[in-house]
Each structure stands twice: as C-alpha cells, then as structure tokens.
Amino acid sequence: MSTGSKATSDAEADSVLSPRVLELLETGARVFAEKGYDAATMRDVSEASGVSKALLYHHFTSKEKFYSQIAMRSALRLNEYVFGQIPEDASAAEQVRAFMIATAEFFEEYRWAWIAASSSFWNDPDRHRQAERLKRRTEFELKLRTLIAKGVESGEFNEVDPAMTGRLILSAINWMHRWYVPSKELRPPEIVDQYFGILLGGLSKR
C-alpha cells in the first residue's frame, strides 16, 4: 500500500492539532487496533504514550471521544487514498477493480477505526463533523459511479445502472467488517478481488 497520498491528507486534516495531540492519536489508534475498543483502556494508552491518564482525559474527555477522533481521522483519509490508487489510462474494469482493492486495503489497515466510524456514522453527536463525513462519503460514492458510468458509455460494460451497481459494490465492502476475521485464509483485498471477478463476468454462462 503506497502511503504517499495518505501523508498529504494527514497534513491537511491535522494542521489544527498540536504535535502532542497528534502523537496521542497515533498511539491510541495503535492501542485500539491491537486490543480492540472494549479491551483497550486509557491506562493502556497512557503507558504506551508515556503521558499521564489525567492529561489524556484533559485532551480527550473520555475514551469514547478519544476513539471517535481517531476513527474520524482515518475516515478523512479514505477518499484521498483510494482516488490516488486509480490508474488514469486504464479500462473502466481496471479502474473499478483498483477502487475496490484500494478500499479493501484501507479497511485492512484501519479496521478498528473503520468499525468505529461505521457504527457511529449515523449517530455522530457533532453535526458539523457529521456533515463533513457525509460530504466525503457522497464524493466517494460518486467517484465509483463515475467510473462505472464511463464503462457503460464506452460500451465496455453492459447497460447497468451506475448508482445501483455502485451500491452493490460498496455494500459488499461495507458489510465485510461484520464477518471478516483477520488470520483467515483470504485478506480483504483478495476477498474484494473475488467479488470483482464475480461482478465482472456475471453468474450466467456466456
């Protein structure tokens, strides 16, 4: 996974945060990813970061709010990472596949944050942040639809509805966190690659 575009996005999203807060968010993300949200404690984060629990609570108020900041940061980076992985001079099929695989790579790398973001998506108490996330989500979905629509227009794809096809693809990826268990035989990009193959060729024999 190339990390170039992710770094740029970090810089933009993080320009208002102090270096100490940024470092705590990174450490927190790692601790939550390793232990899971329920098992990880603010004490764990305190020990991993060398910062007192009191100071952690001073910066983030609660474990829940700390976690939601971490999740939010990762959600912000999804679009930029995925869009950066789509080859420009390629067939629509290759572009859709690249979109799917990059999303699965992102899911794999930020799985805990993804789950946190996913489960809090519709209940974000911060209205402004919620609006920002919805905007990015829409941008994300529209990008995929555009790739599909281009394939339909060029005659490479069948006359599928880009919106419904995009939904089908993103549903499959979005649902993955509900059943995927790391250490199983297939990694998320491989799972998604199989989904892509099924979708591209279809069920019905030619």
Place this chain on the structure above:
Amino acid sequence: MSTGSKATSDAEADSVLSPRVLELLETGARVFAEKGYDAATMRDVSEASGVSKALLYHHFTSKEKFYSQIAMRSALRLNEYVFGQIPEDASAAEQVRAFMIATAEFFEEYRWAWIAASSSFWNDPDRHRQAERLKRRTEFELKLRTLIAKGVESGEFNEVDPAMTGRLILSAINWMHRWYVPSKELRPPEIVDQYFGILLGGLSKR
C-alpha cells in the same frame, strides 16, 4: 408478494402471544430501531405504546428480555418464509432470484425488527439464543450457496465460488438497512431485483 407462508409462520410463532403483547413487540421494535438499544428506554416504549411501564415489565421482565424477544421473533421467521418462496422446478437463476426477492420482502415488512436483530447479533447476552440464531443464519447462508452451487454444476452458471457469491449477495441485502429509506422510488424487492440483474449478466459486455 405472496403472504401465504408468512401468515402461516406468523400464526405459528405468535399463536401463544396475546394481541396486546404482539402490539407491544411491534412498538418496541420501532422504538429500539429509532433510538438504538442503549438509548431507548422502557419509558420510551411505554410512551409510544400507551401502556404503563409496570405492565411492560410484567410482560417482559427487563428491557434486555423484551428486546431479545423482538429480535428473535423476526429472525425465526426469515428462513421459513424465504425457503417457502423458492420454486422447486426452476432454473438456478430463478431460484437465486426468488431467494433474494423473498429476503428483501421480509426485510421490507419487518424492517425495524431486522435492524434491531442485526445490530445486536454479535452481542446477544443469551448464549443459548445466540447459538440458535447462528444456527439459523448458517442454514440460511448454506441454502443460498446450495442454489448457486447447483447452477455451477449444471453449467447454467459460470464457475463462481458459491460461498463468495453468496457472501456478495447477502452483503448487499444486509447492508440495505443502513441506507434504505421507505418512500423512496424503489422498494427493497425492486432494489434486490436490480442487484440480481447486475450479478446475473455481469458488468463486462458479452
């Protein structure tokens, strides 16, 4: 939508419940789905149903037990309804389509309970009930895989992996509750029918 087998299933599952209890279960499903399990209180259910909290506790003992009855009721009826809608002497494509459409019909009719069951699936405090639900879920998934595998064996379908194809299909349906809003132009069975068409024909032009 043929309601014959659902009616039978309803009648069986609910024959021991009084009309008042049934109504409370319906109201409760809506309240939990709207507020989420944690935020919803028995007071909310009491207010929405016009029944006193005391009577609610008399019928259901605790919020947790009330909720689990709601989720369980809907989960119990899914398999029976869907399996009953699959035509016996039909192509694999027609059978897979019938499976998908019936599942979407069920989702449409029991949407609130579906959401309740879906969000509590992995955290059911009742181990026995959790095991029962997992058993039915496995049965449900295996049924779909079997239909797909038959299509592959007969040469009607391409050599797709039945497990992965089943996952792709069920993911699309399972994710629907996260974005579907009633009163939009398409009903769930129509959405799923479009998914089926995309999957059957594939993206790539023949």
